[in-house]
Amino acid sequence: MNIFKSYLITIQKKIRLPIALISTQYSLMLEYRAEIILWAVSGILPLIMLSIWREAEISAKLGLSTEWLNRYFISAFIVRQFTAVWVMVSFEEDNLEGRLSPFLLQPLMPFWRYFSSHIAEQISRLPIVFGMLLVVFIFTPNSIWFPGIDRIILFLISLFLAFCLRFLLHWLFSMVCFWNDRASAIERLLLIPYLFLTGLVAPLETFPEPIRNLALLTPFPYILSFPAKILSGHDVNLINGFMAILFWSILLVTLGYIFWKKGLKHYSGMGA
Amino acid sequence: MDIISVKSLSKNFQIPEKQPGIKGTIQHFFSRKVKNVQAVDQLDFSIGEGEIVGFIGSNGAGKTTTLKMLCGLIKPTSGSINIAGYQPIRRKKNFLRQITLVMGQKQQLIWDLPPMDSLKVNAAVYGIPEQESIRRIKELASMLELGPELTRPVRKLSLGQRMKAELLASLLHRPSVLFLDEPTLGLDINAQIRVRDFLMEYNKQFGATILLTSHYMGDIKKLCKRVLLIHQGKLFYDGLLAKLSDQLSPCRCVKIELVEPRPIESFLEFGDIINYDGQLIKVLIHKSKLAENLSKLLNLFPVKDLEVTDPPIEELIGKLLQEGSFK
Numbered sequence: 001m002n003i004f005k006s007y008l009i010t011i012q013k014k015i016r017l018p019i020a021l022i023s024t025q026y027s028l029m030l031e032y033r034a035e036i037i038l039w040a041v042s043g044i045l046p047l048i049m050l051s052i053w054r055e056a057e058i059s060a061k062l063g064l065s066t067e068w069l070n071r072y073f074i075s076a077f078i079v080r081q082f083t084a085v086w087v088m089v090s091f092e093e094d095n096l097e098g099r100l101s102p103f104l105l106q107p108l109m110p111f112w113r114y115f116s117s118h119i120a121e122q123i124s125r126l127p128i129v130f131g132m133l134l135v136v137f138i139f140t141p142n143s144i145w146f147p148g149i150d151r152i153i154l155f156l157i158s159l160f161l162a163f164c165l166r167f168l169l170h171w172l173f174s175m176v177c178f179w180n181d182r183a184s185a186i187e188r189l190l191l192i193p194y195l196f197l198t199g200l201v202a203p204l205e206t207f208p209e210p211i212r213n214l215a216l217l218t219p220f221p222y223i224l225s226f227p228a229k230i231l232s233g234h235d236v237n238l239i240n241g242f243m244a245i246l247f248w249s250i251l252l253v254t255l256g257y258i259f260w261k262k263g264l265k266h267y268s269g270m271g272a
Numbered sequence: 273m274d275i276i277s278v279k280s281l282s283k284n285f286q287i288p289e290k291q292p293g294i295k296g297t298i299q300h301f302f303s304r305k306v307k308n309v310q311a312v313d314q315l316d317f318s319i320g321e322g323e324i325v326g327f328i329g330s331n332g333a334g335k336t337t338t339l340k341m342l343c344g345l346i347k348p349t350s351g352s353i354n355i356a357g358y359q360p361i362r363r364k365k366n367f368l369r370q371i372t373l374v375m376g377q378k379q380q381l382i383w384d385l386p387p388m389d390s391l392k393v394n395a396a397v398y399g400i401p402e403q404e405s406i407r408r409i410k411e412l413a414s415m416l417e418l419g420p421e422l423t424r425p426v427r428k429l430s431l432g433q434r435m436k437a438e439l440l441a442s443l444l445h446r447p448s449v450l451f452l453d454e455p456t457l458g459l460d461i462n463a464q465i466r467v468r469d470f471l472m473e474y475n476k477q478f479g480a481t482i483l484l485t486s487h488y489m490g491d492i493k494k495l496c497k498r499v500l501l502i503h504q505g506k507l508f509y510d511g512l513l514a515k516l517s518d519q520l521s522p523c524r525c526v527k528i529e530l531v532e533p534r535p536i537e538s539f540l541e542f543g544d545i546i547n548y549d550g551q552l553i554k555v556l557i558h559k560s561k562l563a564e565n566l567s568k569l570l571n572l573f574p575v576k577d578l579e580v581t582d583p584p585i586e587e588l589i590g591k592l593l594q595e596g597s598f599k
Binding site for chain 2 (some may be wrong): 008013016017019020021024027028031032098099101102103104105106107108264265269271
């Protein structure tokens with residue numbers, strides 16, 4: 001009983017910081033209710049793409065049925081909602097306005113503050129996304145499907161990993177702020193591969209094979225297409241997908257750490 | 273025992289330079305010119321445990337850059353810093369637990385939430401047990417005369433209330449070394465006094481070492497026996513505030529109130545007249561001639577009142593910084 005109690009106390013101590021960070025950020029997000037609704041609504045690109053692809057003749061030629069497209073793009077919509085990342089913009093603002101300095105003086109890597117603020121935003125976005133899905137299913141009842149418990153569990157894991165992967169990618173490029181004040185310009189550059197290589201605008205199945213194979217060598221398909229296919233119930237190589245996420249995550253964590261250490265030596269404490 | 277030790281500390285910055293106008297913009301786009309600025313130049317000083325030291329100098333003298341190097345925010349170009357056995361730039365967790373940097377007008381509190389939310393996060397970041405953090409918040413809040421303000425959004429607080437809440441957030445982990453950069457900037461006189469009293473109390477209660485920059489000499493006079501005077505990145509003076517006026521000026525300020533008005537010409541031979549309104553004269557007299565000139569003044573004029581003081585330190589420092597050197 002005592003061992004159980006001491007384990008409980010240890011766990012409580014370990015989770016106190018993440019809970020404090022996420023709950024505070026969640027309170028902050030609730031202050032910006034309207035903004036969150038707008039952000040969620042702005043993520044409807046996959047639904048727009050769905051309507052375009054349903055009408056396109058090429059879908060039929062490629063053997064993509066309406067049901068296939070419905071499931072894929074609705075899943076892509078869900079994935080996109082929970083993999084939104086804006087760390088580059090926040091990091092740049094904090095750097096320019098001097099808010100980064102107090103963070104750097106605390107015994108907590110600032111990475112966790114930004115990470116927890118994204119998690120808090122996703123939690124606050126949850127009811128809005130459910131509401132939007134409800135509307136979609138009311139208007140297109142034939143697109144409702146149940147992928148099965150096993151797929152849902154795998155999807156949730158892959159969704160979280162996809163978010164982590166995208167976050168790590170953006171975090172790495174945020175480090176540019178240490179050398180150049182305007183790193184967020186890179187975010188616009190990342191938008192192009194994000195739109196095309198993740199499968200957001202077009203499923204990877206529609207790409208010519210060499211290009212698809214090339215895309216699969218980048219981290220982008222695992223940010224959206226991979227979890228979306230798990231949820232939609234389509235064929236997907238789970239082992240390859242999870243291994244690719246693991247490989248890219250290790251690489252990005254390593255590079256992020258190296259550039260963080262190097263970047264700190266260049267930090268000028270601007271605005272502080 | 274010294275808790276802060278700084279040796280030959282220097283910092284250079286490369287600042288881009290751009291000429292105005294289209295031509296300057298195009299030139300700047302294709303070939304960027306940078307100027308090397310020596311922000312801090314060969315600083316040497318040490319500070320003992322529990323000392324409160326004033327760090328004074330004009331804008332751009334290098335005070336904030338030095339503070340940033342001392343707390344490990346920026347890397348020195350050369351020289352060494354040792355704070356409680358740590359090299360700040362390595363930013364070890366145990367070092368960060370011992371220090372704090374408070375910058376007036378810059379905040380760590382979350383703008384749209386009450387200070388309590390930020391305090392809760394700080395307590396978790398520093399691993400302060402929940403009950404202990406509540407006790408510390410109550411203790412510091414009472415010292416700072418903060419109450420319901422802690423549960424109001426930061427954006428709704430006055431500047432003074434915000435500054436006090438900032439101090440509370442910065443001191444929750446009970447740092448033993450405090451770097452304070454203009455902590456009373458923009459505050460009204462009552463808030464300034466409250467913050468000064470609090471810092472004094474904190475220093476006494478916890479034996480904290482404080483390095484304080486301020487443009488308000490009131491802060492320095494009230495809190496610091498010792499001052500470091502910095503100008504253009506170089507250390508001009510390191511010693512007692514009381515002796516600074518001796519170093520800065522060889523004169524005494526003599527205030528004479530006459531029974532009846534006399535022309536200004538009558539006083540020119542005694543020294544520099546800094547104030548004259550016919551009956552009330554303020555004159556700076558060289559220390560070597562003080563006794564002689566005072567007896568001469570008393571013999572020549574019917575004097576109602578006479579006062580000899582050190583010249584105001586603010587004026588001396590201002591003059592020094594304007595002239596850029598000791599005379």
